[in-house]
Amino acid sequence: MRFDILTLFPAMFQGPLTESILKRAQQAGRIEIHLHDIRQWTTDRHRTADDTPYGGGAGMVMKAEPLAAAIRAVRAADERPGVTILLTPDGELLTQQIVRELATLPRLLLVCGHYEGIDERVRETLIDRELSIGDYVLTGGELAAMVVVDAVARLVPGVIDSESIVEESHSDFLLEYPHYTRPAVWEGRAVPPVLLSGHHGEIARWRRAERLRRTLVRRPDLLARAAAAGVLTKADLALLAELGW
Numbered sequence: 001m002r003f004d005i006l007t008l009f010p011a012m013f014q015g016p017l018t019e020s021i022l023k024r025a026q027q028a029g030r031i032e033i034h035l036h037d038i039r040q041w042t043t044d045r046h047r048t049a050d051d052t053p054y055g056g057g058a059g060m061v062m063k064a065e066p067l068a069a070a071i072r073a074v075r076a077a078d079e080r081p082g083v084t085i086l087l088t089p090d091g092e093l094l095t096q097q098i099v100r101e102l103a104t105l106p107r108l109l110l111v112c113g114h115y116e117g118i119d120e121r122v123r124e125t126l127i128d129r130e131l132s133i134g135d136y137v138l139t140g141g142e143l144a145a146m147v148v149v150d151a152v153a154r155l156v157p158g159v160i161d162s163e164s165i166v167e168e169s170h171s172d173f174l175l176e177y178p179h180y181t182r183p184a185v186w187e188g189r190a191v192p193p194v195l196l197s198g199h200h201g202e203i204a205r206w207r208r209a210e211r212l213r214r215t216l217v218r219r220p221d222l223l224a225r226a227a228a229a230g231v232l233t234k235a236d237l238a239l240l241a242e243l244g245w
């Protein structure tokens with residue numbers, strides 16, 4: 001899978017995309033990440049990529065010409081069809097379901113806006129989808145783009161071991177069960193005995209019960225979605241009834 005990131009600050013991506021899992025995934029050729037500095041497509045002496053908003057008001061707006069030229073040039077750089085996504089607080093809220101959908105594409109172009117946003121005419125003509133990583137405003141779309149790359153890349157085959165993908169939470173709307181590792185007792189706190197019992201059936205039941213209980217307590221909204229999606233078994237519903245749901 002190929003990611004193209006269009007940004008005014010390519011250097012911001014050193015670190016998250018050049019370390020650990022994403023670095024190894026690139027070295028293994030599972031994913032390609034190409035960074036593009038939008039200023040490369042400015043034509044004036046001052047390399048102007050933003051300007052004051054028509055109608056007045058504070059802040060700056062990213063200019064249409066350089067951004068449009070950048071998107072068109074980057075699209076043309078590879079024959080694989082891609083979806084062009086703008087990261088913006090106004091976008092559709094990113095969920096694991098959307099991440100799974102994006103992970104099936106051969107290519108993603110991520111446009112990182114800055115300042116107060118980008119000229120509306122680029123959104124109307126060249127942006128296929130607008131996504132937000134949450135209801136808060138950042139100084140730019142770069143961190144949001146890194147979140148999308150990280151979440152999507154980890155689902156690309158061969159990037160992480162497939163077992164942990166299968167088990168991952170949020171795919172069935174339920175939160176994760178608690179995790180423990182050595183030592184068996186830490187500062188007087190013991191690991192739940194069932195996890196040391198070796199009874200895999202009991203362990204599975206305990207973990208499922210913990211996922212349901214934690215989701216009920218922390219994210220009842222997700223539990224409602226799980227019920228609506230039909231992923232709760234009769235045993236789940238019985239246990240939830242006991243918990244007062």
Ligand SMILES: COc1ccccc1CNc1ccc(C(N)=O)cn1
Pocket residue numbers: 086087088089112113114115116117118131132133134135136137138139140141144
């Ligand atoms: C087109 O970009 C913008 C448009 C308007 C305001 C700020 C920006 C840039 N800042 C961003 C970008 C994405 C997110 C998010 N929640 O995903 C948060 N802030």
